[in-house]
Amino acid sequence: MNLDFSDDQKFLQSEARKFLEKEQSIQKSRSVLDTKQQYDKDLWAKVLEMGWTGIRIPELYEGLGLGHLELCVIAEELGRSLAPVPFSSSVYLFTEAIIKFADEQIKSEILPKLISGECVGTLAITEQLFAPTENNIKVSVDNNQITGTKIAVPDASVATHVLVICKSELGSDLRLVDLTNNNCEVHDQDTIDNSRGHSLIEFNNANSQLVGDAGGGWALLQNILNQAAVLFSFEQIGGAQATLDMASEYAKQRFAFGRAIGSYQAIKHKLADMYIGLTLAKSNTYYAAWALLNDSTELEVAAATARVSSTEAFQFCSKENIQTHGGNGFTWEYDCHLFYRRSKLLSLNIGSLAAWKEKLVSGLERSNLNSSQ
Amino acid sequence: MDFNDTHQESEFRATCRGWLEKNAQLKGGTGNDERYGRVDEHDFLNSARAWQKKKFDAGWAMLHWPKHYGGLEASAIERIIWGQEESKFNVPRGVYEIGLGMAGPVMMQYASDQQKARYLPPMAAGEEIWCQLFSEPSAGSDVAGLRSKAVQDGDDWIINGQKVWTSGAHFCDYGIIVVRHDPNIEKHAGMTFFFVDMKSPGIDIRPIKQITGGSSFNEVYFNDVRIPDSQRLGAIGDGWRVAITTLMNERLAVGDANGADAKEAFEWAQGQDDHGQPMIKNSGVRESIADWYCQASGLKNTKLRTMSALSKGDTPGPEASITKVVSANKLQAIGNFGIDSLDMAGMLKTDDADVHSFHDAWLGSAGLRIAGGTDEILKNIIAERVLGLPQDPRADKGLAFKDIPSGN
Numbered sequence: 163m164n165l166d167f168s169d170d171q172k173f174l175q176s177e178a179r180k181f182l183e184k185e186q187s188i189q190k191s192r193s194v195l196d197t198k199q200q201y202d203k204d205l206w207a208k209v210l211e212m213g214w215t216g217i218r219i220p221e222l223y224e225g226l227g228l229g230h231l232e233l234c235v236i237a238e239e240l241g242r243s244l245a246p247v248p249f250s251s252s253v254y255l256f257t258e259a260i261i262k263f264a265d266e267q268i269k270s271e272i273l274p275k276l277i278s279g280e281c282v283g284t285l286a287i288t289e290q291l292f293a294p295t296e297n298n299i300k301v302s303v304d305n306n307q308i309t310g311t312k313i314a315v316p317d318a319s320v321a322t323h324v325l326v327i328c329k330s331e332l333g334s335d336l337r338l339v340d341l342t343n344n345n346c347e348v349h350d351q352d353t354i355d356n357s358r359g360h361s362l363i364e365f366n367n368a369n370s371q372l373v374g375d376a377g378g379g380w381a382l383l384q385n386i387l388n389q390a391a392v393l394f395s396f397e398q399i400g401g402a403q404a405t406l407d408m409a410s411e412y413a414k415q416r417f418a419f420g421r422a423i424g425s426y427q428a429i430k431h432k433l434a435d436m437y438i439g440l441t442l443a444k445s446n447t448y449y450a451a452w453a454l455l456n457d458s459t460e461l462e463v464a465a466a467t468a469r470v471s472s473t474e475a476f477q478f479c480s481k482e483n484i485q486t487h488g489g490n491g492f493t494w495e496y497d498c499h500l501f502y503r504r505s506k507l508l509s510l511n512i513g514s515l516a517a518w519k520e521k522l523v524s525g526l527e528r529s530n531l532n533s534s535q
Numbered sequence: 536m537d538f539n540d541t542h543q544e545s546e547f548r549a550t551c552r553g554w555l556e557k558n559a560q561l562k563g564g565t566g567n568d569e570r571y572g573r574v575d576e577h578d579f580l581n582s583a584r585a586w587q588k589k590k591f592d593a594g595w596a597m598l599h600w601p602k603h604y605g606g607l608e609a610s611a612i613e614r615i616i617w618g619q620e621e622s623k624f625n626v627p628r629g630v631y632e633i634g635l636g637m638a639g640p641v642m643m644q645y646a647s648d649q650q651k652a653r654y655l656p657p658m659a660a661g662e663e664i665w666c667q668l669f670s671e672p673s674a675g676s677d678v679a680g681l682r683s684k685a686v687q688d689g690d691d692w693i694i695n696g697q698k699v700w701t702s703g704a705h706f707c708d709y710g711i712i713v714v715r716h717d718p719n720i721e722k723h724a725g726m727t728f729f730f731v732d733m734k735s736p737g738i739d740i741r742p743i744k745q746i747t748g749g750s751s752f753n754e755v756y757f758n759d760v761r762i763p764d765s766q767r768l769g770a771i772g773d774g775w776r777v778a779i780t781t782l783m784n785e786r787l788a789v790g791d792a793n794g795a796d797a798k799e800a801f802e803w804a805q806g807q808d809d810h811g812q813p814m815i816k817n818s819g820v821r822e823s824i825a826d827w828y829c830q831a832s833g834l835k836n837t838k839l840r841t842m843s844a845l846s847k848g849d850t851p852g853p854e855a856s857i858t859k860v861v862s863a864n865k866l867q868a869i870g871n872f873g874i875d876s877l878d879m880a881g882m883l884k885t886d887d888a889d890v891h892s893f894h895d896a897w898l899g900s901a902g903l904r905i906a907g908g909t910d911e912i913l914k915n916i917i918a919e920r921v922l923g924l925p926q927d928p929r930a931d932k933g934l935a936f937k938d939i940p941s942g943n
Binding site: 163164165166168231406410413414417421422424426429431433435437441443444446448449452455468471474483488516518519522523527530 | 536537538540543544599612793801802805815821822824825826828829830832833834835836837839840842843844846847853857860861907911913914915918919921922923924925926928
């Protein structure tokens with residue numbers, strides 16, 4: 163029985179934490195938010211130097227060829243420090259999909275460049291102000307050329323490549339588009355968390371390459387999202403832990419009516435509830451990491467379970483952290499709102515809480531059906 | 536990360552399993568095990584005694600104990616493995632947990648060698664059943680507010696007062712008890728710990744009828760009850776420290792609230808009609824089931840993390856402290872859901888096993904949220920011991936016990 167990370171993985175995690183503290187990742191996140199720069203160039207350059215972008219890339223393509231667990235511990239630290247870099251787009255959403263579904267020619271061309279940062283990738287899904295489905299997507303492909311508009315695409319302004327889910331003759335395709343030499347226009351969009359860049363992309367007969375089976379794009383997308391959900395869950399538990407730590411520290415130092423506010427049960431019980439939610443989420447996320455590592459048939463349910471509990475934990479912890487800080491928590495100056503914004507962004511970026519609860523229950527229905535056959 | 540036993544653990548599991556298969560029946564599909572309170576108490580006690588004796592003779596009763604008290608000197612992880620395997624079998628539970636889980640460790644730590652040799656083996660063998668006498672009418676969450684009086688008289692102590700919520704007192708042979716030997720000093724300093732023969736003259740046991748209709752616990756009155764000083768556990772005035780050790784063990788012993796869980800709610804909703812379609816199609820129901828499933832699997836995976844630490848020989852983190860507060864509330868919500876799902880007919884008691892389990896969950900959970908530390912006390916403990924928040928300022932601090940306001 164071993165539902166825990168190895169000593170090497172824990173060492174990697176503590177080194178990552180030290181690095182991100184030294185680089186003042188949270189302050190850099192604030193500055194990206196203030197200036198709407200989309201990401202922090204300096205921090206991204208240093209993250210690339212650390213080699214984290216190559217953790218999962220096979221040695222054949224100059225990567226480290228490690229498993230998912232090393233990526234999980236890095237994700238937790240990126241979440242804890244609100245790192246304003248295109249790591250999650252380029253690694254969880256793009257690199258993982260290329261490794262798993264792209265053909266040899268694409269892999270050998272792109273994977274080494276993803277490590278160095280010469281290429282940065284992302285994934286474009288949403289088009290309208292409601293949930294995308296296989297039937298309502300309008301961006302379409304004809305003769306390998308994509309036309310239409312995607313919105314809220316993460317890190318599109320820094321990305322060189324984008325995977326696009328689009329309507330095709332046989333259903334839906336997952337297609338790779340090179341954003342640098344194509345008929346694509348990228349416009350930055352204002353969001354609830356401008357510490358992470360999001361953009362609209364207009365495709366005007368943009369050349370594309372098919373990734374995976376023609377017509378089977380939607381199924382590939384679900385697989386990519388299930389995997390990414392586990393990694394984003396690690397960012398969420400990292401963020402939730404950071405806000406619980408902030409709230410606990412503040413409650414010990416802030417005095418009211420002659421005593422530390424942390425000595426009042428109203429505050430204690432609130433913080434205990436934060437700890438309870440975080441602990442459940444963390445344990446579910448560890449289990450999902452195991453399912454991801456082993457590409458288990460349980461991944462769908464395990465990832466949804468991790469996603470739902472981590473989304474709830476981070477949203478709860480970040481809002482109650484503001485509440486614990488009182489009026490100070492509502493100021494731009496305190497960091498509380500940075501986490502509150504990030505928790506909301508992460509609760510939406512790969513589908514809403516309601517959508518993931520639905521995935522969880524339909525996954526249970528399917529596995530229940532399978533086990534009774 | 537993996538969920539496999541080590542070679543040694545898997546051999547141990549096979550040994551447990553082999554013995555259990557020879558000596559007990561695997562649970563059936565319905566999971567209806569013999570629980571205390573479901574069948575006639577006299578018959579149930581007899582079957583619990585027989586099972587405990589059988590385990591003791593093979594060394595399983597208290598497998599982590601030293602061999603000379605009937606144990607196997609098993610490790611913490613082996614103890615968990617045994618528990619996991621035993622829980623798959625239909626065996627009587629609910630009679631010995633408190634005695635073995637709370638009185639056992641305290642006797643092991645504080646009794647004399649002679650007393651250990653006399654009391655521990657029959658305790659493990661189930662021949663003598665033990666109870667715990669801490670709570671009092673005016674000392675619930677504030678156990679240290681207890682008032683039962685102990686006055687020294689030669690080689691004896693004379694006990695007067697009342698204990699309450701004493702599970703199983705009416706069939707127990709011995710009990711562990713904490714009492715006040717000096718009300719004139721600070722409250723935590725004025726307590727002393729003993730074990731007592733429950734058949735002693737002056738003990739009067741009266742069952743309490745619970746909201747479930749059952750009576751598993753009691754009021755216990757002490758009227759000039761004599762306890763020999765040799766049955767004192769720890770020094771005079773050490774009672775609180777000894778009691779705290781025991782309460783820590785109780786939190787581990789109480790643990791999970793058993794009963795209808797996310798899986799049962801899910802399966803029930805698949806079969807239950809809701810305006811002509813299965814209730815599982817109702818989006819509100821789906822959302823609730825997702826929440827309960829996340830909680831249930833969160834607790835299961837938290838347990839696996841604790842086991843991982845034990846398996847490596849590490850001390851587990853504080854994460855298991857969330858177990859009871861989460862599981863008791865989940866049980867209450869699921870019981871409530873199951874009853875509501877029957878609409879107007881939900882009020883009816885029926886013979887249907889599922890409906891019965893929802894009624895049980897709804898009523899029983901109200902007690903589980905209190906037993907072994909209320910939700911509120913457990914959250915205080917998480918806040919203070921895990922998160923390091925300061926204690927509440929206390930109105931009783933520095934006062935002699937007799938001067939503490941009591942509201943009456």
